[in-house]
Amino acid sequence: MRERDADIVIIGSGAGGGTVARELAPLCAQGVRIVALEAGPKLRPEEFTGREVEMARRLYSEEGGFLTEDRSMSIAFGRAYGGSTVVYTGTSLTITEPTVKRWGVAGLEHADLLARSRKYLAQNRVHLLPDDDINDNNRLFEQGCRRLGYRVEQFPLNLDGCRGAGLCNLGCPNGAKMGTHRVQLPEAERQGVTVVTNCQVDRIEERAVVATVGKAAVGEPSAWEPGEHRVRAKAVVVAGGAIGSPALLLRSPISQGLPALGRYFTCHPALILVAQHDAPITNYHGHPKSFYCDHFADSEGFLLETCMYFPFTTAKSLTGFGVEHARMMLAMDRLQMILVLAIDPPDAGNRVMLGTDGQPVVRYRFTDGVRRSLVQAMRASARIFFAAGAARVHAPAARQFFIEASDAGRIDELIPFDGLTLGTVTISSAHPMGGCRMGTGPADSVTDAWGRVHGVPWLFVADGSLFPRCAEINPYVTIMALADRVAERVRTEWPHLKASRS
């Protein structure tokens, strides 16, 4: 095992780790040695091919199909230089005040999060798309919502030079998405932070990290040679995401005395609804996600977003198989899509655990409330599709494969509550949250309001695992705002952290 010395080790390079790296980078000028360890590769520009399966293998953990313990849901999260910010659509919303109040973390104020969020909206060049860059798939959603009187808003997006490839979730082939791989990490490296790719952290020891650098088939070579490395450090910031961070801490001796570790996992369980129009529409050309509807967030516990997926993801999202399924797939250029997301409650039983092989296992139970929200969301989506002129709709929990426009008046009957059968309907998530939640003490939380792990002064968490409840919006801006707080705390306490090394 190769022994190494650093001052600060950051684990992960996504919205959390990338932000911390950027914010701590000025310390490098004072001689502070900072390394960021990233499990995934740093792809070369030409390696962003836009091919679905190829890019899923290059950029996601388990190709985006990480399954929960009972196989009822798959969870997608990135594994690359830039983490999930490489594969999101760039939707940049700020957390609301009622949500922060629901979080109920002493010392965490909405005004503070908002100010920090705005800093990242500016840094990531967030703006609204011009009208002529919005395709039919998005425009029809907006029209349908307005006709029904549903509140609908345009997504602010963190794009620079977007050419509408529509491949955001496969990594932008034009490099137009302003994730940490494009903004924070290059600047951190310029100031002296070392980013080590293909580096999987195995465990955290007392002021040290044990990691393995592997050989990758794609991307730039890692900064470190393949093999096992033990890195001594004065401070460690864990930002491996809401599945990776709890799992890493559970593998480490430090998990003793943290009964809430891994618990209160939430993820905005999601379904994709697909409608077919009689004539071709513009759907996969142009940015895929321009509008959202939060009209039912408070009353029914769900959000609706526009989306447009690729052939395999679309096929997987349809329920069933055979002739009807194939017929729907033959009409890719006539499909309109809506992503529905449930606002799921925090439940101590929903948790990240370790399997016998030390790898993460997610146990997730769908509450009756979440099931109800998903069904109501499907009904609302079907109404939006028909209000927008769709000929037929496929709702994953419907009694029949297609709901024809002539049956638009029977939506509640055709999408029954008992139609949502786990294991039959494809449910996915791209917003894993919680597992290292903030709070006041170790009984029901893992860190304080500044991301410091209870009882371990040199160990911090800075990612979506900090969320005590779900974000109720796309979470990346909030993750950056929280990571910004964590970086501030590390910076402020650096003289003490530096001096207290054992």
Place this chain on the structure above:
Amino acid sequence: MLLAIAPRITPRSEPMTPAAADALLALVDGTLASRTPAMRRQFGVFLLVLRWLPCLRYLRPLDRLDGARQDAALRWFQGHPLQIIRGGFWGVRTLLLLGHYGQPAVGASIGYTPSTDGNAVLHARARR
């Protein structure tokens, strides 16, 4: 076994060519290779269940049934009261969909032809 039921999951107008079958299996194998040994074992066991359980009703394994009976058996698996059976079928179905729709050439055949300059296409269509 996978190739035997592939035409029921993703029907085609013509029989699957050897090249298409190879491409399908290569994608499936690639995905299975990224999963844990335990998950690969479970998948293997489920394929055995999928093949032989229909014998209880049809006195023949799944791959020896005609198309209509294969469809009926697969729908029985899909809606089975036990989540573990439904989930197993979901996994097989998903892999077969991956093996078919994951092939870049299939995209074009279903009207999916993305462009790195999608906005140019969008704007051109708006002008028409």
